[in-house]
Amino acid sequence: MAKINDNFLKLKAGYLFPEISKRVRNFSDSNPGKRIIRLGIGDVTLPLVPTVVKALKDASDEMGTSAGFKGYGPEQGYGFLIDEIIKHDFQSRGVQLSSDEVFVSDGSKCDTGNIQEIFSLSSKIAVTDPVYPVYVDTNVMAGRTGNSGSDGKYEKLIYLPCTSENNFQPDFPKERADLIYLCYPNNPTGTTVTKERLKEWVDYARKNNSIILYDAAYEGFITDSSLPHSIFEIEGAKEVAIEFRSFSKTAGFTGTRCAYIVVPKELKGESESGEKVSINSLWNRRHTTKFNGVSYPIQKAAAACYSDSGKKEISANINYYMENARIIREGISALGIQVYGGVNAPYIWLKTPGNATSWDFFDRLLNEVQVVGTPGSGFGPSGEGYFRLSAFGKREDVEEAVQKIKSLKL
Numbered sequence: 001m002a003k004i005n006d007n008f009l010k011l012k013a014g015y016l017f018p019e020i021s022k023r024v025r026n027f028s029d030s031n032p033g034k035r036i037i038r039l040g041i042g043d044v045t046l047p048l049v050p051t052v053v054k055a056l057k058d059a060s061d062e063m064g065t066s067a068g069f070k071g072y073g074p075e076q077g078y079g080f081l082i083d084e085i086i087k088h089d090f091q092s093r094g095v096q097l098s099s100d101e102v103f104v105s106d107g108s109k110c111d112t113g114n115i116q117e118i119f120s121l122s123s124k125i126a127v128t129d130p131v132y133p134v135y136v137d138t139n140v141m142a143g144r145t146g147n148s149g150s151d152g153k154y155e156k157l158i159y160l161p162c163t164s165e166n167n168f169q170p171d172f173p174k175e176r177a178d179l180i181y182l183c184y185p186n187n188p189t190g191t192t193v194t195k196e197r198l199k200e201w202v203d204y205a206r207k208n209n210s211i212i213l214y215d216a217a218y219e220g221f222i223t224d225s226s227l228p229h230s231i232f233e234i235e236g237a238k239e240v241a242i243e244f245r246s247f248s249k250t251a252g253f254t255g256t257r258c259a260y261i262v263v264p265k266e267l268k269g270e271s272e273s274g275e276k277v278s279i280n281s282l283w284n285r286r287h288t289t290k291f292n293g294v295s296y297p298i299q300k301a302a303a304a305c306y307s308d309s310g311k312k313e314i315s316a317n318i319n320y321y322m323e324n325a326r327i328i329r330e331g332i333s334a335l336g337i338q339v340y341g342g343v344n345a346p347y348i349w350l351k352t353p354g355n356a357t358s359w360d361f362f363d364r365l366l367n368e369v370q371v372v373g374t375p376g377s378g379f380g381p382s383g384e385g386y387f388r389l390s391a392f393g394k395r396e397d398v399e400e401a402v403q404k405i406k407s408l409k410l
């Protein structure tokens with residue numbers, strides 16, 4: 001009989017979002033006809049903007065002609081999209097990149113999960129807590145951790161608590177970490193990081209020969225001009241950081257799948273023999289071996305996001321979601337509940353009322369007012385006692401959900 005990878009058995013009972021889906025499905029089966037408002041999983045609800053749709057249709061038509069048909073494309077991405085990414089996302093902020101430092105992919109979830117493959121299994125991993133579960137689970141699957149303890153923490157992982165007590169800004173690891181996962185604007189807490197604090201992280205990584213895995217999937221929601229959109233705005237970051245970006249939430253590509261990862265050529269790792277090795281070359285080898293590239297029509301659609309009309313239309317969608325965030329934030333705050341985030345990010349992070357556990361509060365909202373959010377404990381031990389609401393719903397649903405929550409005796 002074939003042996004399995006026993007590391008998968010270390011994973012907790014169920015990935016957070018399937019567990020939410022299961023509970024919602026069970027409620028729906030038992031209560032047919034009751035309408036459920038979903039503000040849990042961070043999926044967008046607005047359609048793709050017209051400029052993107054036109055580019056997608058035009059590229060599809062092009063693929064239907066002999067002259068325009070494209071077969072396998074470059075695994076790293078087409079030059080026309082990479083050039084737009086560099087020009088608009090980085091050069092506009094004073095960051096210079098070469099085209100072979102950008103790798104187009106089918107999603108940041110995949111990239112943040114796959115990046116660990118090019119690092120040693122002995123690498124020490126530091127994660128903020130609470131954290132996007134993919135960072136933790138993929139390292140568990142790879143075998144870098146021990147089992148999960150009664151406190152919800154995996155052995156061998158370095159947890160960096162982010163709570164109201166430290167203003168959701170983690171302290172530096174007390175023991176040296178090889179890889180440090182940071183996400184700003186943060187999922188799930190909706191909080192941000194200043195350039196000054198990000199520079200301290202870069203300086204820490206340079207001093208300790210660590211690598212920062214910087215998830216900037218929500219940078220498009222930043223409205224405060226003083227906040228960094230990219231870690232590469234910080235001097236020295238190219239020596240110690242990898243950045244992940246996505247079209248999913250900003251441009252509504254959750255169903256069409258397109259993202260990219262930036263791996264600077266200055267970034268080095270070390271082999272067992274002590275040789276300095278280019279992380280860029282390792283990722284290029286992994287990417288071209290295991291990935292066949294994002295489809296041509298999708299990349300043309302992504303490139304259209306950077307056109308004048310595309311940027312204008314996408315900005316309107318982002319403003320729509322951020323108005324949703326304001327409605328949720330102010331509505332929940334009016335109940336006397338402590339609320340965080342929802343200003344430069346599409347997530348609202350709230351303290352559960354009455355010392356309720358995260359899952360108890362989830363069940364109460366589902367069963368009493370049919371509103372679905374995300375239990376904070378699903379993001380890690382320090383998320384217990386907190387709850388996440390997403391601003392990606394439709395306006396009428398958001399307004400109704402807030403009114404329903406207000407009707408509860410909290």
